[in-house]
Amino acid sequence: MAANDYEQAGELKIGQVGIANLRVRTLDVAQLVREMRERVQRAPKLFGRAAVIVDFGGLAQTPDEASARALIDGLRDAGVLPVALAYGTRDNDALAERLGLPVLAKFRAQYEQAGRAEPAPAPPPAREPAPAARKPAPAKAVEAPRPPGRMQKTAVRSGQQLYAEGCDLTVLSTVGAGAEVIADGSIHVYGTLRGRALAGARGNAEARIFCHQFHAELVAIAGHYKVLDDIPDQLRGKAVQVWLENDQLRLAALE
Known part of the structure; x- marks a missing residue:
């Protein structure tokens, strides 16, 4: 049989999706669930059964499994569908695994930027050569054009x-x-x-x-x-x- 001589039953594409990100600032499960229920009641067409990523990156430490599970269950009861945890620390990854949820890397860039170490100080400039040995200044780099709208x-x-x-x-x-x-x-x-x-x-x-x-x-x-x-x-x-x-x-x- 020739290679690739078949039709796939399902076509997988990776793209931009409109998933809500719930960034937890205070781990008060009752208040978080109450706020989400109010959102669903005010705009059921937008938030009813909406896919939600739970983001614990705003907390000083990763919640314990019992608290996280209570929040996930409470959000489901409020009318939304928690589908993943947002990218975070190793503890966050381990928590997601215990909860049976994936870790969505959509927000990874901003986390890496926030936790990036300060760059090392630049070395002292080298002593300028004598005028006779000075090389001509390199041509100024041309800025790449911004993508059109x-x-x-x-x-x-x-x-x-x-x-x-x-x-x-x-x-x-x-x-x-x-x-x-x-x-x-x-x-x-x-x-x-x-x-x-x-x-x-x-x-x-x-x-x-x-x-x-x-x-x-x-x-x-x-x-x-x-x-x-x-x-x-x-x-x-x-x-x-x-x-x-x-x-x-x-x-x-x-x-």
């Missing part, structure tokens, strides 16, 4: 997800209810925004969201979010911009 000319329909990696995203049409647009930079929607818009996906707090008609189910910048119920009525249907200021999400009508 991604442009979507047609509507983003319910169930679709669009991701602009490392750049801004411009949608010339509408973003339908149940659709999701994500960008590492800013998001510009020249039609109606009804779905979810997540700008600054890799933590860029300077990113913004602009839309011509605001009916968004959820908007987020660098992880800070608001759902439709949090939005003042006078902004619905208006041209709106969204930005982050002092870790608070701000919205205002565009004039």
Whole structure:
């Protein structure tokens, strides 16, 4: 039989997924479960049965198995589905194994950067050679051009997800209810925004969201979010911009 002469029953692809990250700041299981239940009740279409990564990186030490298991069970009772622990320490990895959960490496870069050792001090500069022996200065390196923004000319329909990696995203049409647009930079929607818009996906707090008609189910910048119920009525249907200021999400009508 010829090699690879068969069809796969399942095609595996690795891509960007919209999974919520619950960063635990205080290990108060009852309060965490209560807060999650309130989120689900306020926006059941967004958070009901949503996949959630539990992130213990904000705690001084990794929780014990009993506390972690109580939190996982409580979150399920609240209406969401914990699917993994966020990348962390070796203790965190061992805890995930005991809980029967995977460790998701999506957040690995920011952890490695936060825990990276300070660079060693630069060695003292070498003594300059005599003028006759001085070599000509090397040519200045040319900066690599920034990647152009991604442009979507047609509507983003319910169930679709669009991701602009490392750049801004411009949608010339509408973003339908149940659709999701994500960008590492800013998001510009020249039609109606009804779905979810997540700008600054890799933590860029300077990113913004602009839309011509605001009916968004959820908007987020660098992880800070608001759902439709949090939005003042006078902004619905208006041209709106969204930005982050002092870790608070701000919205205002565009004039």
